[in-house]
Amino acid sequence: MFVKVPVFKKLLKRAFAAGRMKVKMDESGLTVDCSHFAVWFEREHISNKIKSAIVELAGEIPEEGKAFLAQKSGNQYEMDSAALDARSAFRQTDKRYVQTPIVYSDDYDTYRFLQMAGKTDNIKLVADIFIQLLDPHELDFSAAEGTIQGPYGTENGTMFFWATDLCILAVGAIVPHRGIVKKTMLELADIDFEGDYSGLEEG
Structure with missing residues (x-):
């Protein structure tokens, strides 16, 4: 997957501190939505480095069908509708x-x-x-x-996408x-x- 991990971690930390880090897992993959940008990862090929960057802040990866807003006080679940569906948006x-x-x-x-x-x-x-x-x-x-x-x-449009078959980056x-x-x-x-x-x- 084409995401540069040091930059990803830097941006995640900013989003987490601002209360804008949403994480969602569905049948297709994992989405990390940080308001100004979002990344979708195909679930079978998420690298350990990406998982570690998320767990370092959120403490966990959601199970399929679950989503949360990562917060210092504890992850707030039931945020599924608020996370970007990057695959659907990319198809449009x-x-x-x-x-x-x-x-x-x-x-x-x-x-x-x-x-x-x-x-x-x-x-x-x-x-x-x-x-x-x-x-x-x-x-x-x-x-x-x-x-x-x-x-x-x-x-x-107000959003732009870079993609492979395993990863999609959406940028506002x-x-x-x-x-x-x-x-x-x-x-x-x-x-x-x-x-x-x-x-x-x-x-």
Whole structure:
């Protein structure tokens, strides 16, 4: 599974401290929903490192059909409806996006720009820390896990997905407020990040 464990643990700790770490197990797999991002893991191939990261904070992995909100005072069960169904949400996507190399940093965070394939003026923004969760070296080749696909979303959607057959990462889009970010998005609309600009290169 393509999740980079040190980054995953860092984000889990933040979510746990803020009371936003929901964990759900169903017949298909394990979902960890931390509000701004969620990860679904196919249940038969969850690595021990992922399980340990969850147990370190929550103290347990839920049984099938169970879900809880992880809290310092004790896990609050019956939170199933509140956890994202990442597989269902991923199936509803119909647009491919390009993960551009463009990032913007300020005093609070670093953001990554995504561009919808075939529609260059459709630019979205996500926190770059979630991009750092993607690690091809963590793919489970012994289980024939394929390459990471994505990001995918909808034209007007607020959530984006990277996926293999064993794992899905869902990341919420950020609504830009700063003028410089909005200006950057307007400028990026003139660039097709899948276009061929080799003619501009010097010989």
